[in-house]
Structures are given as structure tokens and as C-alpha cells.
Amino acid sequence: MPRAPPPLSARFRLDGHRALLTGAAGGIGEAIARTFSEAGASLALVDRDAVRLRALARSLSTAGPAPIVAPADVTRVAEVARAVRTAAAGLGGLDILVNAAGVTAKGSVATTDPAAWRALLDINLTGTFLVCHEAVPHLRRSKDAAVVTISSVYSLIGGRDRAAYSASKGGLDALTRSMAADLAPDGIRVNAVNPGFIRTPMTAPTLRDPKAMRFFRAATLLPRLGDPQDVADAVLYLVSPASRFVTGICLALDGGRALGR
Ligand code: NAD
Numbered sequence: 001m002p003r004a005p006p007p008l009s010a011r012f013r014l015d016g017h018r019a020l021l022t023g024a025a026g027g028i029g030e031a032i033a034r035t036f037s038e039a040g041a042s043l044a045l046v047d048r049d050a051v052r053l054r055a056l057a058r059s060l061s062t063a064g065p066a067p068i069v070a071p072a073d074v075t076r077v078a079e080v081a082r083a084v085r086t087a088a089a090g091l092g093g094l095d096i097l098v099n100a101a102g103v104t105a106k107g108s109v110a111t112t113d114p115a116a117w118r119a120l121l122d123i124n125l126t127g128t129f130l131v132c133h134e135a136v137p138h139l140r141r142s143k144d145a146a147v148v149t150i151s152s153v154y155s156l157i158g159g160r161d162r163a164a165y166s167a168s169k170g171g172l173d174a175l176t177r178s179m180a181a182d183l184a185p186d187g188i189r190v191n192a193v194n195p196g197f198i199r200t201p202m203t204a205p206t207l208r209d210p211k212a213m214r215f216f217r218a219a220t221l222l223p224r225l226g227d228p229q230d231v232a233d234a235v236l237y238l239v240s241p242a243s244r245f246v247t248g249i250c251l252a253l254d255g256g257r258a259l260g261r
Contacts, residue, residue: 006241012240014041014239014240015039017040017096018042018093018094019042019043019044020087020097021036021098022127022128023046023047023099025047026202027201029045033060042067042091044083044086044090045068046071048071070087071083074130080130093138094135094139094145096239097131097135098148098239099131099147099148101127102202103202105120105162105164105165120164124169124171139188143187145186145188146188146239148191149172151169151172151194153195153196155172156173173192176191176250180248184247189238190247191249192250194251194253194254196253196257197216197226197254197255199227220257231253234251234253
């Protein structure tokens with residue numbers, strides 16, 4: 001006999017769930033924070049931009065309990081350890097981790113400076129590892145834990161002139177699958193989403209470049225580009241009870257771009 005699922009009204013809700021979000025001061029991170037807050041989660045917000053983090057926390061506090069604010073640079077081991085400790089202590093544990101902190105950079109293998117390569121991999125890939133490393137002991141104590149990492153469509157198709165960025169996101173997809181296998185016995189689900197072009201501060205320079213915009217509009221099969229809410233809704237699904245049998249997937253959110261037609 002199949003087990004009775006929670007009612008529909010509960011399957012996409014996060015009431016009682018405690019979530020740590022990195023990159024929370026960014027375009028996608030903010031949309032996830034607002035969506036989780038609306039879904040009933042309590043939040044700990046992590047980003048290296050403390051000013052924007054505090055402004056977001058203030059605006060969320062008007063609607064519900066004040067989020068924990070834990071500024072940290074994800075490349076710094078001690079800062080990450082302190083932020084995760086602060087989050088878990090303030091929330092009374094952790095059920096959800098979303099890794100959205102990241103940067104992008106232009107450059108092919110030929111034109112990328114080795115120091116710039118290392119700096120990008122340090123943030124996007126090693127930074128995500130460090131946060132997971134610190135958070136997993138807390139997630140193991142949850143009875144319903146989920147991790148979602150914001151990867152990119154470039155890990156699936158290879159971004160032109162984005163060698164370091166694509167490699168970092170490919171690493172995140174592999175890390176997601178590896179963590180999903182390691183943590184499945186503990187009931188911790190681990191997934192990634194792979195967005196295409198999303199309007200955020202990261203893509204603001206591209207939005208001002210008509211030639212680049214012609215390219216992205218043509219490469220995206222659906223007749224519009226993505227918004228942060230498109231990502232936040234998919235992340236909500238992946239951390240909510242609705243996806244309770246889903247682990248180890250990398251979900252393209254790209255308006256069909258990876259189809260490559
Ligand atoms: P964004 O620039 O608005 O946000 C990124 C956030 O990460 C910023 O708040 C920044 O302060 C933070 N950050 C960067 N380095 C950090 C560090 N070392 N420590 C702590 N915080 C740090 O960009 P976004 O578009 O919201 O991007 C969020 C995630 O989504 C990134 O991982 C990005 O690669 C990914 N993504 C974005 C797009 C897009 O089109 N915008 C597409 C695919 C994937």
C-alpha cells in the first residue's frame with residue numbers, strides 16, 4: 001500500500017523548517033529568501049555583503065520572525081564555521097541548506113589568468129564545499145533535510161568564453177551527485193538547479209549589451225528570459241515535502257537553452 005502523502009496544502013510548505021541560505025544578498029538568493037519566508041521557513045542569511053544582507057533581513061522581519069544574519073566570505077574556513085554555528089544555534093538546528101553564493105567571469109582557457117581561475121573556483125566550488133562540510137553534521141540531526149546548490153546551464157552545455165565558470169559549475173553538479181549518494185542513508189536529499197539567463201545584478205552588464213542580449217534571446221527557446229522567482233519556485237519544490245523521493249538531480253531551468261536547437 002502506498003503511504004498517505006501530506007495534504008496538498010502542506011506539500012509545498014516549509015513550516016517548522018530551518019534554512020540556511022548563502023548568497024542571500026544576491027538576486028536569486030533574495031528571491032529564495034522571500035519565497036522560503038512566505039512558505040513558513042525560519043531563515044539564516046549568509047553573504048559577504050553584510051549591508052545588503054541586513055537590509056534584506058529588515059524587510060523580511062516585517063512579515064515574520066527576524067532572520068539570523070551571519071555575514072561570511074564562503075572562501076574563509078573560520079568565517080564559514082562561525083556563520084554555520086551562528087545559524088544552527090539561532091534557529092535551533094538546520095533542515096535546509098541552499099548554496100547560491102557565486103561569481104562569474106569571462107575568459108577562455110587561453111585568456112583566463114591562472115590567479116583568476118583559482119579565485120573563481122575558490123568561491124563557486126570550494127566555498128560551496130566548505131559550507132556543506134560545516135552544515136552536514138547539523139543536517140544529519142534533522143529528520144527531513146535537503147540541500148540545493150545553484151549550478152548553471154553552462155555545466156550542461158559548456159559556456160563560450162566562460163571556462164572557469166563552466167568548470168566550477170560542472171564541479172558543483174558532480175559534488176551534488178556525490179553528496180546525494182553519501183548522504184542518502186541519513187535521509188538527506190541533495191540536488192542542484194541549472195539556471196539559464198536570469199535577470200539579477202550578476203547579469204546586469206549583459207542586459208545593457210544589445211548584441212549579447214540578441215544572442216541570449218535567440219539561444220533561449222521560450223520567448224522570454226528567466227527571473228529570480230523562476231529559480232526560487234524550483235528550489236522551493238526541491239526542499240519541500242513535494243520532492244521527498246528526489247535526490248541527486250541537476251534540474252535545468254533554462255527556457256530550453258540546453259536543447260541547443
Ligand atoms: P548575484 O551577483 O546577484 O548574487 C551572488 C551573491 O553571492 C552576491 O550577493 C554576492 O555578494 C555573493 N557572494 C559572492 N562571492 C561570495 C563569497 N566569497 N562569500 C559569500 N558571498 C559571496 O548573482 P545571482 O544571479 O543571484 O547568482 C546566484 C547564483 O546563481 C550564483 O551561484 C550564480 O552563478 C548562479 N546563476 C546565476 C545565473 C544568472 O543568469 N543570474 C544563471 C545561472 C546560475
